Amino acid sequence: MRKILIIGAGKSTAVLVKYFQDKSISENLHVTIGDISISNALNLAENHPNCNGIVLDVFDISSREKAIQDADIVVSMLPARFHIEVAKDCVRFEKNLVTASYVSSEMLALDSEVREKGLIFMNEIGVDPGIDHMSAMQVIDRIRKKGGKIILFESFTGGLVAPESDTNLWNYKFTWNPRNVVIAGQGSAAEFLQEGTYKYIPYHKLFRRTEFLEVEGYGRFEAYANRNSLKYQSIYGLNNILTLYRGTIRRVGFSKAWNIFVQLGMTADDYVLKNSESMSYRDFTNSFLAYSPTDSVELKLRHYLKIDQDDSIWDKLLELDIFNPDKKVGIPEATPAQILQKILMDTWTLDPHDKDMIVMYHKFGYELLGERKQIDVTMASIGEDQKYTAMAKTVGLPVAMATLRILNKEITTIGVQIPIHEEIYAPILKELEDYGIIFKEITGEYLGYNPDGARG
Secondary structure: OEEEEEEOOOHHHHHHHHHHHHOOOOOOEEEEEEEOOHHHHHHHHOOOOOEEEEEOOOOOHHHHHHHHHHOOEEEEOOOHHHHHHHHHHHHHOOOEEEEOOOOOHHHHOOHHHHHHOOOEEEOOOEEOOEHHHHHHHHHHHHHHHOOOEEEEEEEEEEEEEOHHHOOOOOOOOEOOOHHHHHOOOOOOOEEEEEOOEEEEEOHHHHOOOOEEEEEOOOEEEEEEEOOEOOOOOOOOOOOOOOEEEEEEEEEOOHHHHHHHHHHHOOOOOOOOOOOHHHOEHHHHHHOOOOOOOOOOHHHHHHHHHOOOOOOHHHHHHHHOOOOOOOOEOOOOOOOHHHHHHHHHHHHHEOOOOOOEEEEEEEEEEEEEOOEEEEEEEEEEEEOOOOOOOHHHHHHHHHHHHHHHHHHOOOOOOOEEEOOOOHHHHHHHHHHHHOOOOOOEEEEEEOOOOOOOOOOO
């Protein structure tokens, strides 16, 4: 049998494993799931005859090398920073590799060796990055084949809670790594192109420069800018484009309320708070406010940030219980961001029967035969349950499909790469439709930048 090694048994791996299990007989596959926790690996294997779980610590060189040597292809579902150890072994033992993570500089540095050995290292083949690349390049290539010139490309993705499970005032729950949500946008200004002009949004302004999106059947959303929208300009072949913008989707009202935490300093992750383990939630909130022997913490916060008592933002803050004097942080040497994450997880953790949702929205503006036109492309995917989530589906399925196509020699382009070529995106997008991941297109008059937005 052809052996697939999956390293990492996290939340996004369930659908990936099931895909291989369902095709194990017809495709002659045996799947090994390696994880530092044998129980996690065995839970995903589910006693399937063509699937087993093993203990695999990525830092245990001997067990890692043995598992990779025994495989025909390797899928790394580890946190991004650990892929490189697996990748080096894959070069040494001449194994193809698939990951859902962004291409790191260390991974890219292996490209010449990967090419010399005729290997395929497929990266960014999850949802964002991944499905966003493939769905975007399909439209971009189609416009180019007709002789059109791309003048605008905007791309938005959000991991959200499904409408039927939307039960809090923030219209949000954690559907992926909570830490990444808390520290989103930090590190550098958001950078993008708007009508031929380079634009920048510093972190402290990021969540007040949003725009609105409408997705048929799911209502209105808002989006804030990703850190570097220009990263894929040359990769997508958009060097002469006028507008290039990538953003993150949330429900309307989220960003304005989240900005309260930014302005207070609660999202900072570069220093620790003394005696944090014994702080109450109220102490934590008060630590960012001016001293006053007479005013309450609530009153100080409202005055400082000019929040009226009947403002919906105030209700959102109360819902999070940030003024509770009895709830303890309980984390020693914690940064503000770590404490905020703990507070949010009390309210934003998915309940056992909750479902998540992935929403994606692309806009393409182009010139063709002297006319300017626009194509709007949308996709929404709802999870089944806590195991087969929309996140697991939109990450795991494209990873699995690419892996099988590499194994079957249907994807042949060698090197460290991302899925921007037609031999990759065309069949995968077509197969994704069988799993309900379908993009809807609307073609109309070119509108340019969003007139309801706040980017210009």
